[in-house]
Amino acid sequence: MKNFVYHNPVKIVFGKGSIAQLGSLVPATARVLITYGGGSIKRNGVYDQVCRALGSHRVCEFSGIEPNPRYETCMRAVTLARAEKTDFLLAVGGGSVLDGTKFIAAAIPYASGDPWKIVSQGRPTAVATPLGCVLTLPATGSEMNGFAVISRDSTQEKLAFASPYIYPQFSIMDPETTYSLPPRQVANGIVDAFVHVAEQYLTSGPPAPLQDRQAEAILATLIEQAPKVLSQPQDYDTRANLMWCATQALNGLIGCGMTQDWSTHMIGHELTALYGIDHAQSLAIVLPAVWRNRRSAKAAKLAQYGRRVWGLHDADGDALVERAIAHTQEFFEAVSVPTRLSAYGIVAAEAAEKVSERLRVRGAKLGEGEAILPDQVRTILEQCG
């Protein structure tokens, strides 16, 4: 096990009816800016619940934070927040609203020039406006971590940043708010959580058997619950299980002491930035190809994954590894997230060329041990046709 530091101060308030506790979680004297997305929270009743729970708090609001939240949009919220002297941000929505709000939180007090540097320089910010969250979409884990991913139109970039100051002070998670999600968002969330686990677990570092089993626990539960949520979207327990799986997938716990990878995310971000496909779609395309490309380095863990998560006890060696990868790909396809570039109308050879060139310019070295160079990314994407 590698040395590690784990510190996750987010207070999780989980369960049906929990939005009603919002009034006591947001400081009574705060000047609150509520941030949200395209308005689904007005159709499904969440907005009304939030307003009721906030009672006499002073609030203003900013809507229109889009999927893959854009720097340009967030900066409009920063201008509003500064004008309103906002001192507490409340993100109501999914991971994109929350990631956007984390950037807004870091940008409001930022005084060192262009706030894009918060993202592009990759250094943790030293201060941020406090924030809380009402989560309505289980997927990114952003409700219990200090990460955010922001896109910028003018440069077609999609970059992540981290800071100990952007952990939400609390996250309210009511599974009933997820009943009305479109199936595509539910499926994307399942794939996103699955790949978050894979990036931390499917590696070849020093042994950490508890963390391995904690990761396998999430994967097995996602595989078990996925068909249920698609066939019975109003089943409370299924929604609750998925919601908690997505949080556990990226709150730092299963990554403690582990070698991590994240090459699938880095390559996927480029596909989303270039072609506008959903984040989870990009992951479903790239993960199996990365595993096939790195199968010799990852062979032992892929075999363990095949046996423990997929119950493949009648195979061994290369056959076991290939079946483990194939099962993963079939799982993504079964929740209707295609795993081939062609399914999204993208020509593999062109994507391979463009993405590898962008990564070459940045001098990128991806994955565990920084073993995946841009040329290898080209090979990986050529095989995703």
Added chain:
Amino acid sequence: MKNFVYHNPVKIVFGKGSIAQLGSLVPATARVLITYGGGSIKRNGVYDQVCRALGSHRVCEFSGIEPNPRYETCMRAVTLARAEKTDFLLAVGGGSVLDGTKFIAAAIPYASGDPWKIVSQGRPTAVATPLGCVLTLPATGSEMNGFAVISRDSTQEKLAFASPYIYPQFSIMDPETTYSLPPRQVANGIVDAFVHVAEQYLTSGPPAPLQDRQAEAILATLIEQAPKVLSQPQDYDTRANLMWCATQALNGLIGCGMTQDWSTHMIGHELTALYGIDHAQSLAIVLPAVWRNRRSAKAAKLAQYGRRVWGLHDADGDALVERAIAHTQEFFEAVSVPTRLSAYGIVAAEAAEKVSERLRVRGAKLGEGEAILPDQVRTILEQCG
């Protein structure tokens, strides 16, 4: 899944050499009281590492916190801390030192009469002196929770209390500090962690499949690592795995949304208070008997436990349940923690009478659904002979 709140702000600093980070974790201007036990930290070099890391911090110290830390001992530390104007406590040792220090932290600012009320009234304290921890014994999970258990000589009581203010601000966990532990303490720690998981997992509440698998992950890892640590006490990875298992067993995570039991602990505390046997010894005696007594209510989970944790795929029904319990008992015996009262020179009929009478006086109702009344405790203990 039941509604829940999860909030665990402890910063974990884990790994070899991590005590060196102490100087930056304790506030530079603090007046520190170092608390410890019988002096093993002076023999194994931990005390020297702590002093070196604290450098120019202002420190004084209090030694002699014993296993099952006593109110009377802790109150002497409170007197010292008040005289020295201590504003930061640093516990160096195992769960007993840490639990004692948590009580000291709550008692220093306590101004509502007899500080024993902090424990006996079962209400969370509203304030405490900040504390940190250097853990040297994996067992209780106290390094990452807001619980403590304190004993009082004059009344032969052993009681738990909880408060959000007694979470350590940080816990440093260096597995190398555990190399020199006596085998009995190592074995006790394994049993303690195992039973902590069992109290939260072996229940019959609404389904929570991720939490089930997270609990099974800890149990399986404890079973896998236990023989290794006893045969190779200097193996770093094994020590690290056990240490992290014990923390995860009682940091609140696996109990999220779960019905919990804790009857084994409540009965075990009485045995320790009356007969002075180790905490883990009391648990090893009581757990199998509680399971046999409550086997119909817990049948489904006991069967799942037997299949998933012990791999008992060739049995079913009552036979599966009995084998799952028997395997547990054999596991405790295999790490040299006897599971019969007679092995400790205790007459079962007498213990059954005394413990059930003490619980009757307190009006105790134990376990999930408060289903275990004092008469049933008598039956349970009579079967532990």
